[in-house]
Amino acid sequence: MEKYEKLEKVGEGTYGKVYKARVAATGQLVALKKTRLEMDEEGIPPTALREISLLRLLSASLYIVRLLSVEQVTKPCGKTVLYLVFEFLDTDLKKFVDGFRKGPSPRPLPTEVIKSFLYQLCKGTAHCHAHGVLHRDLKPQNLLVDKEKGLLKIADLGLSRAFTVPMKSYTHEIVTLWYRAPEVLLGATHYSTGVDIWSIGCIFAEMVRRQALFPGDSELQQLLHIFRLLGTPTEEQWPGVFALRDWHEYPHWKPQGLARAVPTLEADGLDLLSKMIQYDPANRISAKAAMDHPYFDSLDKS
Numbered sequence: 001m002e003k004y005e006k007l008e009k010v011g012e013g014t015y016g017k018v019y020k021a022r023v024a025a026t027g028q029l030v031a032l033k034k035t036r037l038e039m040d041e042e043g044i045p046p047t048a049l050r051e052i053s054l055l056r057l058l059s060a061s062l063y064i065v066r067l068l069s070v071e072q073v074t075k076p077c078g079k080t081v082l083y084l085v086f087e088f089l090d091t092d093l094k095k096f097v098d099g100f101r102k103g104p105s106p107r108p109l110p111t112e113v114i115k116s117f118l119y120q121l122c123k124g125t126a127h128c129h130a131h132g133v134l135h136r137d138l139k140p141q142n143l144l145v146d147k148e149k150g151l152l153k154i155a156d157l158g159l160s161r162a163f164t165v166p167m168k169s170y171t172h173e174i175v176t177l178w179y180r181a182p183e184v185l186l187g188a189t190h191y192s193t194g195v196d197i198w199s200i201g202c203i204f205a206e207m208v209r210r211q212a213l214f215p216g217d218s219e220l221q222q223l224l225h226i227f228r229l230l231g232t233p234t235e236e237q238w239p240g241v242f243a244l245r246d247w248h249e250y251p252h253w254k255p256q257g258l259a260r261a262v263p264t265l266e267a268d269g270l271d272l273l274s275k276m277i278q279y280d281p282a283n284r285i286s287a288k289a290a291m292d293h294p295y296f297d298s299l300d301k302s
């Protein structure tokens with residue numbers, strides 16, 4: 001990997017081993033993601049090949065972090081590791097929102113920024129879903145932002161297929177549950193694109209509030225945060241919920257109304273959010289349909 005000068009680790013292990021690096025020959029900045037893939041004597045396992053070709057296909061979208069190359073490196077000890085080389089963006093949405101929450105002058109994110117970032121997130125997600133790929137772990141930490149160009153791109157799609165999202169990340173970092181859909185928390189085994197739409201709704205509300213919508217610190221607490229705001233789900237509004245594996249008798253909370261959580265959000269925005277934060281995954285708006293919602297009419301979609 002002498003082609004690259006490793007600069008610093010980014011995201012402190014949130015993403016596994018990802019380094020900011022410079023291409024020695026051109027000075028171009030890249031993100032080097034070291035995969036945990038153990039190479040056997042036959043070379044790259046077919047599952048990994050499929051994963052990588054899927055990544056290449058998906059990263060053709062402007063709204064997904066571009067995979068520039070895949071580098072195979074055999075270390076002196078004979079072990080072969082695979083590096084994924086991605087385009088570099090200077091920050092992620094978590095840090096971007098923190099910048100508006102903390103700092104000398106806490107202030108809301110400009111409405112147009114929220115609208116533009118949400119539109120780009122829906123567009124990138126619609127691209128994945130159109131190729132039958134779920135992300136399964138959308139959260140502000142793996143949405144990268146180019147502040148200058150006002151771009152938002154989905155990163156870390158590596159978790160999307162086959163592997164279930166681990167409880168602890170590679171570096172024993174706690175995997176956040178804040179964006180996890182209720183059907184996943186209730187142990188559904190077959191879930192669909194709706195899991196990503198729920199996450200997008202939580203991220204939308206967080207950009208407006210500058211604090212998480214449902215900040216649970218355990219699977220049970222995560223559910224109770226959701227129930228306390230939306231009301232404990234009923235069979236009427238979510239047919240089949242009582243049959244989910246981890247369903248128990250929960251206290252019966254009444255809906256508080258989503259508006260209470262995002263009092264500053266304009267009517268169109270609240271309407272779109274309420275179509276994303278629906279208990280029944282079948283009732284959630286699709287990423288593609290969301291892009292046509294009136295909330296985006298004031299956005300310059302050029």
Ligand SMILES: NS(=O)(=O)c1cc(-c2nc3ccccc3s2)cs1
Nearest residue numbers: 010011015031086090091092155156
């Ligand atoms: N969290 S951070 O330091 O602002 C920052 C993270 C990144 C990342 N870029 C990539 C690209 C691909 C996969 C994961 C990551 S994480 C670039 S800057």
